[in-house]
Amino acid sequence: xxxxxxxxxxxxxxxxxxxxxxxxxxxxxxxxxxxxxxxxxxxxxxxxxxxxxxxxxxxxxxxxxxxxxxxxxxxxxxxxxxxxxxxxxxxxxxxxxxxxxxxxxxxxxxxxxxxxxxxxxxxxxxxxxxxxxxxxxxxxxxxxxxxx
Amino acid sequence: xxxxxxxxxxxxxxxxxxxxxxxxxxxxxxxxxxxxxxxxxxxxxxxxxxxxxxxxxxxxxxxxxxxxxxxxxxxxxxxxxxxxx
Numbered sequence: 231x232x233x234x235x236x237x238x239x240x241x242x243x244x245x246x247x248x249x250x251x252x253x254x255x256x257x258x259x260x261x262x263x264x265x266x267x268x269x270x271x272x273x274x275x276x277x278x279x280x281x282x283x284x285x286x287x288x289x290x291x292x293x294x295x296x297x298x299x300x301x302x303x304x305x306x307x308x309x310x311x312x313x314x315x316x317x318x319x320x321x322x323x324x325x326x327x328x329x330x331x332x333x334x335x336x337x338x339x340x341x342x343x344x345x346x347x348x349x350x351x352x353x354x355x356x357x358x359x360x361x362x363x364x365x366x367x368x369x370x371x372x373x374x375x376x377x378x
Numbered sequence: 379x380x381x382x383x384x385x386x387x388x389x390x391x392x393x394x395x396x397x398x399x400x401x402x403x404x405x406x407x408x409x410x411x412x413x414x415x416x417x418x419x420x421x422x423x424x425x426x427x428x429x430x431x432x433x434x435x436x437x438x439x440x441x442x443x444x445x446x447x448x449x450x451x452x453x454x455x456x457x458x459x460x461x462x463x
Contacts, residue, residue, distance in 0.1 A: 263414075264390070321417045
């Protein structure tokens with residue numbers, strides 16, 4: 231299929247900086263640190279709207295768009311405490327303030343999605359002896375994603 | 379721009395660069411340094427909060443009074459056996 235691609239080569243990067251505006255240019259001006267060792271990024275930030283239904287007396291059911299939810303990301307990575315991006319991710323998870331961190335998801339074709347959010351957890355997971363020690367994060371996206 | 383020191387060995391997957399603990403982080407933009415500093419990987423003096431706590435513990439231990447060494451007991455005097463009278 232023309233235009234299709236695998237996920238190989240995708241990256242997720244994090245920044246402790248704050249964009250001056252919610253624009254692609256403002257996000258692009260930030261310095262992002264790639265999170266190394268990822269095997270999965272999960273859902274890329276996008277808007278999901280609450281569905282508000284209204285059934286008029288006359289006619290079919292109307293469905294209206296309610297409040298927006300920009301979703302969550304669930305990246306998983308092979309634990310590496312020497313990786314700067316993973317360390318910043320863990321720092322963001324341990325952050326007890328409401329500070330927003332910026333995230334940049336890059337597709338293999340160069341498409342970029344920017345958004346801000348908070349890292350709610352990044353626990354390490356130890357499974358069986360023949361498995362890799364993993365870090366799995368839960369990132370709540372709070373700003374409208376910007377695709378560039 | 380002030381020189382930032384790596385607080386521990388770390389690497390940046392995006393740039394492919396690696397940094398050694400205690401060494402200056404050079405040829406890195408201030409913005410990227412900001413990320414490293416936020417992660418505790420770089421500081422102006424090379425100390426992380428954890429390392430600072432360790433040095434504080436060492437300093438606290440250094441102020442604890444150390445017991446004075448025990449005095450060596452004097453060797454008992456040998457008394458010559460009284461001459462047989």
